[in-house]
Amino acid sequence: MTARPRLVIALSVASLLAVFLVYQLAHGSQLIVTVAQLRAGQDGAASKTVQLTGTAVSCVGTSCSGAQAPFTMVLKDDGSPQTVPVAYDSGSVPDAFRAGRHVIVTGHMVGDHFVANPDSLVTKCPSKYSGGGGGA
Amino acid sequence: MPEQVLGRRRGSLTLATIGSAALLLVLALALYATGASVVAGLNRDRRLMRSAANAVMGAFAATLLAVLALLVSLVRHDFSIAVVAQHTSRELPTPYLLTALWASQPGSLLLWLTVLTGASSLVMYQNRRRNRELMPWVTAVLGGTMVFFATMAALVSSPFEHVSGAIPADGTGLDPSLQNPYMIAHPPALYLGYVSFAVPFAFAMAALITGRADARWMASVRRWTLFAWASLGVGMLLGAHWAYVEIGWGGYWAWDPVENAALMPWLAGTAYLHSVMVQEKKGMLKVWNVVLVSGTFALSILGTFLTRSGVVNSIHSFVQSPVGPALLGFLALVLAFSTAMLVWRLPLLRSEHRLESLVSREASFLFNNLLLLAFAFAILWGVIFPVLSESVRGIRSTVSVPYYNFFLVAFGLPLLALTGIGPLIAWRRATPGSLWRMFRWPVVSALAGAALLGLLGLGSSPAGLTAFSLCIFVSVTIGLEFARGTAARRAIAGGSWPRALVDLVSRNRRRYGGYVVHLAVVLLVVGIAASGAYGSVNEATLKRGQSMEIGGYTLTYQGLTQSRQANSTETAARLAVSRDGSSLGTLSPGQRSYPIEDRVTNEVDIHTSFTRGDDLYAILQGVSRDSVTIKALVNPMVSLIWLAGIVFLLGAAITIWPDPREARQLARRYATALAKEA
Amino acid sequence: MSTALEAAAVAAVVIAAVLLVAWPFLTPYRGEPEQVLSERDRERLRLLEQRDTAYADLRDLEQDHRTNKVSDIDYESERRRLRAQAAAALRALDQLESITEVASRTPSSED
DSSP states (O other): OOHHHHHHHHHHHHHHHHHHHHHHHHHOOEEEEEHHHHHTTGGGGGGSOEEEEEEEEEETTSOSTTOOSSEEEEEEOSSSSOEEEEEEOSSOOOTTOOTTOEEEEEEEEETTEEEEOTTOOEEEOTTSOOOOBOOO | OHHHHHHHHHHHHHHHHHHHHHHHHHHHHHHHHHHHHHHHHHHTOHHHHHHHHHHHHHHHHHHHHHHHHHHHHHHTTOTTBHHHHHHOOTTSOHHHHHHGGGTSHHHHHHHHHHHHHHHHHHHHHHTSSSOTTTHHHHHHHHHHHHHHHHHIIIIISOTTOBOSSSOOSSOOOOOGGGOSTHHHHHHHHHHHHHHHTHHHHHHHHHHHHHTOOOHHHHHHHHHHHHHHHHHHHHHHHHHHHHIIIIIOSSOSOOOOHHHHHHHHHHHHHHHHHHHHHHHHHHSOOHHHHHHHHHHHHHHHHHHHHHHHHOOSOOSSOOOOOTHHHHHHHHHHHHHHHHHHHHHHTGGGGOOSSOOOOSSSHHHHHHHHHHHHHHHHHHHHHHHHHHHHHHHHHSSEEEOOHHHHHHHHHHHHHHHHHHHHHHHHSOSSOOOHHHHHHHHHHHHHHHHHHHHHHHHTTGGGOHHHHHHHHHHHHHHHHHHHHHHHHHHHHHHHHOSOHHHHHHHHHHHTHHHHHHHHHHHHHHHHHHHHHHHHHSOEEEEEEEETTOEEEETTEEEEEEEEEEEEETTEEEEEEEEEEEETTEEEEEEOOEEEEETTTTEEEEEOEEEEETTTTEEEEEEEEEEOSSEEEEEEEEEETHHHHHHHHHHHHHHHHHHHSOOHHHHHHHHHHHHHHHHTTO | OOHHHHHHHHHHHHHHHHHHHHHHHHSOOOSOOOOOOOHHHHHHHHHHHHHHHHHHHHHHHHHHHHTTSSOHHHHHHHHHHHHHHHHHHHHHHHHHHHHHHHHHTSHHHHO
């Protein structure tokens, strides 16, 4: 390859990577925390929008199976007895959602409650090939 | 009763035992095939090679036996087998009994093995009289892959494992989201894609090992890559359609890690299909092509790993199991082996020519490759970011949908532009004159189109407007190519226009099949851009008789209905749909209750209007005593995405369709080369 | 259904597999003898490929020229280059044949 095309290709590759890095730096990323990490405020989790993971142990005032927003669920940490109430005020609820299921929900802490973003509830069905997503 | 139980246990033991024995046999045959083909390659032993090829085909037959054993167990409700008990029930309709084969982790591994042994057997058959020098090594690589997956299926995660404890009277049923016709086609199509990438990889390694690669080798690799790539593409679209109609959030792609796991090898495969043309024409990019073929296969294995390891949060992934680390080990082996082979044979892969101009078809293919790989890398980064961040910082971080959409636009729009530029630009070097001649009409059309669309109000999304303009550009270039080509053909051979068109496509299958695939890409982009940038959504709680508005449609709640299916009951809300006063029928979004699986699923209802080109999509969010909560969306042009799948398949078929002329020429060349020696 | 039936079924399958694998050794070999490509064969194959590639490229060039992708000047120069490539391949093939002929006529192979 002659020098000039080689230079242009190198510059193209560099610009592609630059686009990528600029985006990463500008938009950052979202933390994924467990209940324990949220409670401990690890990495500032208590004051940011984060993805919270845990097991839904119960729903307040309603059965978890077939629950419709708005409702509040209690999320328990997988590795410790810590819990946190999660207010899911609007959005679709995945088909697979019920008590005992592992969930992922995006939102932020308000006082002692975790307030979830609309349509951010995702449920995972263990040991099965599941299509339990509810958010986009 | 005890006798019946015992009798069932004994009967079921027979099938499970035969199935397990069959899998062990597959492993033994795969081991033999691998070892024998290596020895046959080193000693040029024709008989031993035939024996190894027979072993591969025997492995396929044995795998089919295992599959049959499992299918019969599923249909007969043999709940002594764990996967049958965990994924089916007596009430499950028969088609879903059969597809439950791949609903479980062990079952899906068996599917992998079936496709692998099947593809390998086909390769043995196709090459029983060809590529004699390469075949021992092709067989060795395919055999090695078979050994791995047979070990997984036979010893680590067997589909014939018994339930622990007492045999249940009924199974726990199949996940209701999988009880959908698209789930019958989606996994097999996807697996045909993933697994078939092993074949071009094996051929590439064989070429490096023997130091030989001729036109026949290239044709084999290309055809298998096209097949794998087409299957994977169709598999992804089927999955997207399933998500749209079944999961029911109104979208079709969530950038879930497992969706990304299929997209990455597809992008790498697309890059390869373009850069291989540069190698054929100019003898350039040889090293790059080996890297791409190996990388595509490695990404397939990575995809399989991501689905099974539980290492990333995904709604699709299976629970953590020993299969995960094993797959990672196999991936490391594939990468190490291909790197070693490449480094060893680097001197043989010298380029024959140089890139002379940046304004040439070679250069446009090179840029296309860079963009495709950059996009694949961005996706890979996004997928493994949680794992990387946890190992570096001790806390997991993730990227979400906006991250992926950013790169889709940043890399996708230039790629779309190249889709139009590449075909019209000459090899080696394009002059300003030829550029003006070729591109003036497409550019003028695109600008005029952009202005018109802007006036129609589509300027609200700059990315959407740009995408549409580029689609006009690409469509005009494709149209011009067909028109000019047909005119040129007619000038040589005479005849009618349709005749000339058919002749043109028939004589240049790869080129014009490729153009049809590009047309599919245009349809796909229009569908994605329209539904992504110009859709609308509304949510309301309605009492009987009340209405809601969305995108010009009026939905009026008329009441609830109940219905019963084989294994479920459904409660649906009847909505009368109208527009500008005229009735358009009804929508009945509902919730379905599956008592055995203990699940309630959303069953959305969709009204597709071909005249307006949009989907009216209704979800029943909630039911209370006297009202329902409805979420409605208008998704413009979504049907184009599904149409794109059909056009894509057509284009891929045209490119894959063997050209008897080409086959005859290759045969003649080989015969001529040898005949003179006699 | 008994354990004996089970064992028989499994044994039958295994025997079938062993037979399949052993078949090429049990039957007289009917295929052509292993065609080992000599260096000359390879060279011939390579030159034939070079020739055919040049012809195919000429056809593509023709197509591109007729559809106005390539200017007349570029068409002429590229056509000359490709025809020279084809001619070089044909010349080299001829040379290879004459070397082969001479080699087969040398005294050591005749007497």
